[in-house]
Amino acid sequence: MPSGKERRNISEIDDQLPTIRAIPFSDAGAVRRARLLSHKQREAIAAIAVRIHVRKHRIVYHEHTPADSVFIVARGTLKVFRNLPSGRRPVLAFLFAEDLFGLSEAGAYVNTVQAVTDVSLFRMPLQALKDVLVRDAHLQLEMLAKVIHELREAQRHTILVERRAATGRLATFLRLLEAHRGRERSGTIAIPMSRLDVADYLGLSPEAVSRAVRSLQQSKIVTFSGRHTARVIDYPRFDRLATGF
Amino acid sequence: MPSGKERRNISEIDDQLPTIRAIPFSDAGAVRRARLLSHKQREAIAAIAVRIHVRKHRIVYHEHTPADSVFIVARGTLKVFRNLPSGRRPVLAFLFAEDLFGLSEAGAYVNTVQAVTDVSLFRMPLQALKDVLVRDAHLQLEMLAKVIHELREAQRHTILVERRAATGRLATFLRLLEAHRGRERSGTIAIPMSRLDVADYLGLSPEAVSRAVRSLQQSKIVTFSGRHTARVIDYPRFDRLATGF
DNA sequence: CGATGACTTGACTTCGCTCAAAGACAGTGG
DNA sequence: CCACTGTCTTTGAGCGAAGTCAAGTCATCG
Numbered sequence: 414m415p416s417g418k419e420r421r422n423i424s425e426i427d428d429q430l431p432t433i434r435a436i437p438f439s440d441a442g443a444v445r446r447a448r449l450l451s452h453k454q455r456e457a458i459a460a461i462a463v464r465i466h467v468r469k470h471r472i473v474y475h476e477h478t479p480a481d482s483v484f485i486v487a488r489g490t491l492k493v494f495r496n497l498p499s500g501r502r503p504v505l506a507f508l509f510a511e512d513l514f515g516l517s518e519a520g521a522y523v524n525t526v527q528a529v530t531d532v533s534l535f536r537m538p539l540q541a542l543k544d545v546l547v548r549d550a551h552l553q554l555e556m557l558a559k560v561i562h563e564l565r566e567a568q569r570h571t572i573l574v575e576r577r578a579a580t581g582r583l584a585t586f587l588r589l590l591e592a593h594r595g596r597e598r599s600g601t602i603a604i605p606m607s608r609l610d611v612a613d614y615l616g617l618s619p620e621a622v623s624r625a626v627r628s629l630q631q632s633k634i635v636t637f638s639g640r641h642t643a644r645v646i647d648y649p650r651f652d653r654l655a656t657g658f
Numbered sequence: 659m660p661s662g663k664e665r666r667n668i669s670e671i672d673d674q675l676p677t678i679r680a681i682p683f684s685d686a687g688a689v690r691r692a693r694l695l696s697h698k699q700r701e702a703i704a705a706i707a708v709r710i711h712v713r714k715h716r717i718v719y720h721e722h723t724p725a726d727s728v729f730i731v732a733r734g735t736l737k738v739f740r741n742l743p744s745g746r747r748p749v750l751a752f753l754f755a756e757d758l759f760g761l762s763e764a765g766a767y768v769n770t771v772q773a774v775t776d777v778s779l780f781r782m783p784l785q786a787l788k789d790v791l792v793r794d795a796h797l798q799l800e801m802l803a804k805v806i807h808e809l810r811e812a813q814r815h816t817i818l819v820e821r822r823a824a825t826g827r828l829a830t831f832l833r834l835l836e837a838h839r840g841r842e843r844s845g846t847i848a849i850p851m852s853r854l855d856v857a858d859y860l861g862l863s864p865e866a867v868s869r870a871v872r873s874l875q876q877s878k879i880v881t882f883s884g885r886h887t888a889r890v891i892d893y894p895r896f897d898r899l900a901t902g903f
Numbered sequence: 904c905g906a907t908g909a910c911t912t913g914a915c916t917t918c919g920c921t922c923a924a925a926g927a928c929a930g931t932g933g
Numbered sequence: 934c935c936a937c938t939g940t941c942t943t944t945g946a947g948c949g950a951a952g953t954c955a956a957g958t959c960a961t962c963g
């Protein structure tokens with residue numbers, strides 16, 4: 414995929430090679446997530462990776478199916494969820510560019526992963542990846558840091574869904590989306606997923622999400638235009654709501 | 659630490675060397691958690707580990723303090739929690755023998771870890787551990803499997819606290835405790851932690867936990883003797899409650 | 904542009920939380 | 934060894950917020 418002569422920004426160029434992003438586990442003061450891999454390490458992974466594209470709403474893999482590949486997100490948003498006997502479909506995480514997923518347990522995938530938008534992925538055969546990780550133990554340490562970071566995210570998520578107030582949960586979620594875009598706060602937050610997905614992530618009914626949206630509007634903290642854009646009006650109150658656990 | 663001539667069972671002998679236990683990530687059909695390390699790998703870790711003992715209720719480390727060590731549990735139970743501005747103290751996990759903890763983020767511990775019973779730990783300096791992991795990439799892969807396993811546990815926990823019914827949450831928790839003891843189901847489940855700890859883990863008020871206990875008794879599914887022992891009477895209904903998400 | 908599914912709104916129910924108080928347990932010192 | 938005291942736990946009453954059900958509105962895709 415040659416780039417032609419048009420101007421491209423850094424993230425466009427960068428998604429030609431796989432990267433992962435997380436907070437490294439030593440390195441005090443690393444508040445923000447950083448890219449963990451050197452150019453050489455990225456090439457080592459690229460050598461075993463295939464680039465694949467998955468359309469919106471398509472499923473990447475189902476829980477309980479044999480796991481032969483691990484993935485890195487190049488572009489787009491996905492959701493990780495589980496189908497429960499009760500019919501509930503809790504969303505455990507959303508995945509964005511430079512996230513890693515597909516790490517199996519006992520040879521099978523544990524969750525189902527579905528594209529929320531059109532996505533572009535790097536797909537690595539599990540065995541080939543293991544070989545690379547054994548050969549380059551430093552690269553493996555970065556992977557370890559990434560998985561530890563995911564563990565922290567999962568714990569944050571648990572804390573989030575344990576909160577009582579629906580508006581607080583929603584505010585925290587919006588903040589998460591905002592943080593994921595990186596760079597400065599522009600006030601505008603894109604919400605790529607459906608209300609139902611948000612509800613399943615927050616552990617609320619869709620009606621409760623809807624009411625929380627209305628509540629944030631009425632108290633003039635956030636406005637919503639259409640169903641996929643939010644705009645923060647009152648950052649102080651927004652942050653207080655989001656972090657005021 | 660020579661063993662003397664008295665009879666010792668396997669787990670007693672085993673806690674002389676650090677081990678970790680998890681479901682490996684390939685190896686189809688590995689339903690149960692297995693010990694991941696070879697004798698040699700255990701010795702490599704032991705070479706950099708110090709054995710420490712922590713009394714009941716003592717704190718191993720506080721969140722936001724500089725992280726210089728990683729730990730493996732040799733014996734006892736601990737809880738992992740966070741102190742939130744609101745005064746809530748959600749428990750994110752309980753730790754048992756052969757669990758790994760203390761993996762930091764940006765050089766600081768993320769959570770607080772406190773002993774629930776008297777515990778015995780292996781303490782490894784972070785830098786020394788990293789050196790070992792770089793030197794032995796296969797050992798590192800086992801560590802990676804362990805962290806992935808913890809990630810799965812965290813996700814299960816999220817699903818757990820999203821359930822509505824308090825009795826269902828309690829049943830699932832009891833099942834978790836039972837599973838952790840390993841071996842066959844004897845019907846008897848030891849509950850080492852306080853009701854408040856259970857409440858903080860399940861995202862309930864202590865009152866709600868108490869009522870759930872009463873409810874399980876009244877419906878003759880589980881009986882409780884004292885505060886730290888449960889006995890399952892009706893396994894079919896118990897399992898249905900616990901897994902019927 | 905029309906149909907299908909996603910989302911919102913309203914009315915009612917339910918279940919866990921809060922507050923308050925009584926009861927059980929564990930550790931301490933006499 | 935036992936009584937005492939502080940803490941943990943249980944129980945009750947009332948409230949509130951999210952769930953459920955039902956119906957109407959909007960947006961999105963063919």
